[in-house]
Amino acid sequence: MVDTDGGSGSPAPRKRADARRNEKALLDAAAAAFVTSGVDVPVRDIAAKAGVGVGTIYRHFPTRADLIVAVYRHQVEACAEAAPVLLANSSTPHAALAQWISLFVDFVITKHGLAEALQSDDSAFETLHAYFLDHLLPACTQLLDAAARAGEIRPDMDAYQLLRGIGNLCIGADNNPHYDARRMVELVIAGLRIH
Structure with a gap:
């Protein structure tokens, strides 16, 4: 060399x-x-x-599995890193939370074929769920805590429950033109607000 x-x-x-x-x-x-x-x-x-x-x-x-895992991790990291940036640059913590949830929805909806790949026997996929939780739960918690401290949302919202619920709302969004998952998620986020 x-x-x-x-x-x-x-x-x-x-x-x-x-x-x-x-x-x-x-x-x-x-x-x-x-x-x-x-x-x-x-x-x-x-x-x-x-x-x-x-x-x-x-x-x-x-291998293809190595590529899929790397893409998934890269996108999880980008979503997690966006939370503090949005919090610093948004007009309110609730606005930052709404923007971050929109990024999360993009991430969930655009995973064409990933769920099926994750069900394979390839050991490369075993740690992805934990990686997802380790990175995205703290990001979501940071945003929820900031919005609760600002008095914008209820203080009893759990990040895991919120992300799981949003994930469930997004199931099938890519193959049903009559279902608008983003609109349903917007209603959930609006519903967190204290009026």
């Missing part, structure tokens, strides 16, 4: 930044492809959308 940093023996920081950007581009492209075509979308389509070769995807994610 060529030493590019003047002899310290550590790799050049640019390469690490490039690798992170490439991985993020792959994950974003895969997530978009999963939304439009499901988790069984051909890898070549994901590679084309990301602007990389198929080999690059397999270098980062040797």
Whole structure:
């Protein structure tokens, strides 16, 4: 390996930044492809959308299960990281909660094929539910607590119950044109308000 940093023996920081950007581009492209075509979308389509070769995807994610898990984790992290940002930038904690729940609904509704993939025998999927709870429950709790402290919502709302209820409202939303899950979720969030 060529030493590019003047002899310290550590790799050049640019390469690490490039690798992170490439991985993020792959994950974003895969997530978009999963939304439009499901988790069984051909890898070549994901590679084309990301602007990389198929080999690059397999270098980062040797199996489809590895890719699905990475996309899921990436999206869970993005949703969790949005909570404090929304709280800091919204007019009220309830407004931040409503915006965050909208992101959560997007996440839940766009998981075409993920539920079926998670039911497979692939051990790569075993820890995803815990990962989901470990990241999204604290984010939701932070928003609920802020809205309760501001006197905007009832103080007895539990994050797990809320996320579970919203998830249940979203079941089948992608295959029934007469059902508007987003509207149902909006009613729930509006119903949390203290009038």
